[in-house]
Amino acid sequence: MSTKRQHSAGPPFEGGCACGKVRYRMTAEPMFVHCCHCTRCQRETGGPFAHHAMIEFSRFEVTLGEPAFVLVPTDSGGKHWVARCPACRTAMWNEHGTRQAVTRYVRVGTLDAPAALPPRAHIFVRSKQPWVVVPDDAPSFRGYYDAAKTWPAESLARYAAAKALRAEEAEAERLAKPKTAAKKPTPTGRGSKSGRPRAK
Numbered sequence: 001m002s003t004k005r006q007h008s009a010g011p012p013f014e015g016g017c018a019c020g021k022v023r024y025r026m027t028a029e030p031m032f033v034h035c036c037h038c039t040r041c042q043r044e045t046g047g048p049f050a051h052h053a054m055i056e057f058s059r060f061e062v063t064l065g066e067p068a069f070v071l072v073p074t075d076s077g078g079k080h081w082v083a084r085c086p087a088c089r090t091a092m093w094n095e096h097g098t099r100q101a102v103t104r105y106v107r108v109g110t111l112d113a114p115a116a117l118p119p120r121a122h123i124f125v126r127s128k129q130p131w132v133v134v135p136d137d138a139p140s141f142r143g144y145y146d147a148a149k150t151w152p153a154e155s156l157a158r159y160a161a162a163k164a165l166r167a168e169e170a171e172a173e174r175l176a177k178p179k180t181a182a183k184k185p186t187p188t189g190r191g192s193k194s195g196r197p198r199a200k
């Protein structure tokens, strides 16, 4: 089963793992795309930087298979989940904090047409590999950036809307819990309520 590299100018953006058992789709342009040159991203990817497209959960779908989530510690003492193919173990995206996180950090190299999403900023360039030359036209930051100042207003609005949607879901779940059992228990008990379509 081969994953064809295709050229597409706009959304949806399709991607998947190396063996083709897990496929996903971004149904809109990402909110932002950056390259992170921090030492943790270098270790996790085994490359010079991580190239992440950030998209809200409501515009991200698993279209084939079921990823396996691996918990990875972060430098700040937090954690994030890395979605991997259970067969070939390709890492396709990260979910920070909890599995009900608002944002998917999609690893752009797993898209069928990764050239469609060049980075709009480079962060943690203080630890970039010395031979990596950041283009002049891409804003770069020595450490992290302030999304409120760097992301387009439209993206900030999308993030706020997705965050509100998550809060509504949590509230609905809280209200539903005492009366009835969870809607659809999963084997792990950690499956999601929405925004995470099952394999079709």
Ligand SMILES: [Zn+2]
Pocket (backbone or CB within 6 Å): 017, 018, 019, 020, 021, 022, 085, 086, 087, 088, 089, 090
């Ligand atoms: Zn695979």
Ligand SMILES: [Zn+2]
Pocket (backbone or CB within 6 Å): 036, 037, 038, 039, 040, 041, 042, 050, 124
């Ligand atoms: Zn990083």
